[in-house]
Amino acid sequence: MDFRFSPKAGIFFRLGQTLGFAALLIFGWAGALKAESNLKISGRVIDSLTGRPVSGAAVEILETGKKTTSNQQGEFFFYDLPAGNYQLKAEFPSFTSQTTAVKVFADGETRLEIQRSPIVRMGQPVIVTAESLAASASQPSLVFDQIQLEKSKHLSVAQLLSRSAGMELKAGGVYGSTERITIRGSAINQVLVLLDGRPLNSNLRGEADLSAVPVEALEKIEVYKGAQTARFGPDALAGAVLLFSKKPENSKRIEPKLRSEIGSFGHHSIGGGTNIHIADGTEANFFYQNSSAAGDFDYTYKNQEYVRKGSYNWTNRAQANLRHGNLESSFFWAKARRGLPGDVLNLTPFSSEHDERFGISLAFKPRWKSGWFFEPETGWEKLNQHFKIPDAYAKYDTRYKSEKKKLEARLGRKTPGALFQVSSDYTESSLEGTDYFLPTRSLGKTTRRAGGAGLLTDRHFPLVSYFTFAASGALRADWTDFTPPAYSPLFSGSIYWNRAVKTRLFASWGKSFRLPTLDALFWKEDVFAAGNPNLLPEKAQSREAGYRLTLPILGRLNWEQSFFHNDLENLIVWQRNFQGQFIPQNVSQAKTFGREERISWQFPKILELELNHTQTEPINESEFILHQGKQLVFRPRHIHNARISAAYGITALNVTGRWVGKRFTRTENTKYLPPYETYDAQFSLSPKIWKLEWGFTLAVENFTSRRYEILELFPMPGRSYRFGMEVKW
Known part of the structure; x- marks a missing residue:
């Protein structure tokens, strides 16, 4: 069977052709199950003193006798509930408990947040509040x-x-x-x-x-x-x-977890983590992982079969977090070795890159009953990189030392339905590059200092019980030691209608900028590339508007669509010159506009379907006649994703498909990478054996073994398998 994509074929027809069998399998599996009510109560148990989730809390609905406990993230769930009023009770050792009235609406879901106070504050009641249906x-x-x-x-x-x-x-x-x-x-x-x-x-x-x-x-x-x-x-x-590390849990239990994985191309990894209770009010957690892959795989170029060599990778990672009252600190370390095999026309199988990154941050986050908060935070990070390219026409043995220091403070007040915050920060970044093979190509040491101050306000205006308006505004001023001040505003608003068909309308407008990177400014000229010290900062003006509908149709059906338009000035693009060198240049004017749409259907506890599509029109509006009106390079106009997920008991199955349109590789739009599609599947099993929680996962990526490139002349591997196993005490 030929799985190559024809641009003339409809995308949903092609996705359906390959996902059809998986859909029948999952529908057949789920169809045999009893249909269940789509109404539920979900919530989260929070320690009101620390703001952290509490795991192991007992939560009960008195009218039905249903009971559950909060998970590691403090979350709890009740399913199959008819609409009506209920009494919800939460209990946990050394904490107060209280029975609170909860109303489950006919729209299918009510989100609750329970905040409880420790026993030393027995006079404080349990507070149950519904999450604002009109999000910020x-x-x-x-x-x-x-x-x-x-x-x-x-x-x-x-x-x-x-x-x-x-x-x-x-x-x-x-x-x-x-x-x-x-x-x-x-x-x-x-x-x-x-x-x-x-x-x-x-x-x-x-x-x-x-x-x-x-x-x-x-x-x-x-x-x-x-x-x-x-x-x-x-x-x-x-x-x-924004990536948020797992925070230490408010629990005296030590719950270690180990995970191991093996797979195609010599891939294997092992890691684990645990939560540590040090003392009352002091907790920590730790995570470590080691992974590696030989990386060699077959690929096709101009109808010839080759073996991609030198694509190995090896990585060590560790993270640790400590919390003592309102004081939080985190540590991150990663060390990696990777092969740099080059593109298929300039193979460098003996080249390599060595990275080592480590950083630490410290934050103090007190909050008062009145809603006021003051959060000073400081962080430091260092990155060492070593690029060794002994087998290319232009040989390198270059080391870079990068360092960042940041100091930030936020002051504001958060109350139900309102947020006001002022902030300021200072960052010092330095980079030192030395080429030991040819010292004259060394970058030397460069230091960049930047500061900024910002204002943020967010407010909800409930007009009636089911109709809410929300508005947000932000303004920030930035300055560096070599550029004039820049001012960036951002305004957004939304309207939420909470009836049988939930409706949300939203819109935003803002400006932003980005400084040229140090390699774009100061890259020492060689046969492949050269820097451009005359680059100007990039600027953008962004507009967006959209809507979201939620309908209670055999579960929950969501339809979202948004339209965006970005006007860009001085866009930095690496372009080939007539000698074949890549040189960064400012495109005087460019714009990207398009739309995103997503439809998903969730059948409670059993089945979930999703389709999403992104259309982007990245247009070069420079004055150069050969480039004007052309599509910006390496940017596809269309991307489609499809996903089918099912879960029952201790088993789960997930099948996904992805189609990416063609991407031009030359500014004149004379060459392009062809469209491609990939399909992945994953099956998982989560039994409880010997009072231990086990997890087994089998993942198959690119199961049609499609040959494609994401980056020009850098082939991607064909079909691959990975098997994972984890155990938790």
Whole structure:
């Protein structure tokens, strides 16, 4: 059977052709199960003193006698409930308990948050509040909570993100290789990535390697799309990805967890973590993982079969978090060795890259009953990189030492339905590069200092019980030691209608900017590339509007659509000159506009279907006649994703498909990478054996063994398998 994609074929027909069997299998599996009510109560148990989740709390519905306990994230769930009023009771040793009235609406779901006070404050009542159905006007575009991350442990962070609308993966090798993400046709260095508030973007190229952070170590991921400088500072030109590490749990139990995985291309990994109770009010956790892959795989180039050699990777990662009252600290360390085999026309199988990154942060986060808070935070990070290329025409033996120091403070007040915050920060970044093979190519040492101050306000206006308006505004000023001040505003608003058909309308407008990376400015000229010290900062103006509908149809049906338009100035693009060198240049004007749409259907506890599509029109509006009106390079116009998931008892099955349109590789749009599609499947089993919680996962990626390229002349591997096993005490 020929699985190659024809551009003339309809995308949903092609996805349906390959996913059809999986759909029949899952529908047949789920169809035999009894249909269940779609009404539920979900909530989270929170310690009101620390703001942290409490696991192991007993939660009961008195009218039905149903009982459950909160999980490690403090979450609890009750299913199959008819609409009506209930009495909800929460209990936990050394905490007060109280019975509280809860109303379950006919729309299918009520989200609750229970805050409880320790026994030393017996006079304080248990507070049960419903989550605002009209989320903040400045809410993230995407949120992956702990439950979603637990289900996606077989994926990397970048793979997980790329299955959502507007996100595209940039990679060039087997699982464990360097992975980066783009948002709505952006460059990879236009997306700011923060791990617990620390930027992972390199001082050298401005890119963030998401493979350095495993999914198992994270508690939550948030994605903000569009111009986000006003909220997160420079470099968030196209958006920001926020990674939150798992925090120490409020539990005296030590719950170690071990996980191991083996797979194709010599892949194997082993790791684990545990929560540690040190003393009352003092907890810590620790996570470690080692992974590696030989990386060699077969590929086809011009109808000839070859073996891709030198694509190995080896990575060590460790994270630790400590909390004592309102004081929090975190530590991150990663060390990696990767082969740099080059593109298929310039093979360098003996070249390599060695990275070592470590960072630490310290934060003090007191909060008062009045809602006021003051959060000073400091962080330090260092990245050492060694590039050794002995087998290319231009040989390298280069070492880079990168360092970042950041001091930040936030002051504000948060009350039900309102947030006001002022913030300021100072960052000092340095980069030193030395080429030991040819010292005249050394970058030398460069230091960049930047500061900023911002204002953020967010307010809800409930007009009636089922109709809410929310508005948010932010303004930030940034300055560096070599550029004039830049001002970045951001305004957003939303309207929420909470009836049988839930409706949310939203819109936003903002400006952002990004400084040129140090390699774009100062790269020493060689046969492949050269820097451009005359580059100007990139600027963007972003507009977005959309809507979301939720309908109670045999469960819950969601339909979302958003439209975006970004005007770009001085966009930095690496372009080939007539000698074949890549040189960064400012495109005087460019724009990207398009739409995102997503439809999902959730049948309670059993089945979930999702389709999403992103259309992006990245247009070059420079004055150069050969480039004007052309599509910006390496940006597909269409990306489609499809997913079918089913779960019953201790088993779960997940099948996904992805189609990416053609991407031009030359500014004149004379050459392009062809479209491609890939399909993945994953089966998991979660039994309890010998009072231990076990997990077994089998993942098959690219099961049609499609030959394709994400990056030009960097082939991707064919079909691969991975088997994982974990155990938790």
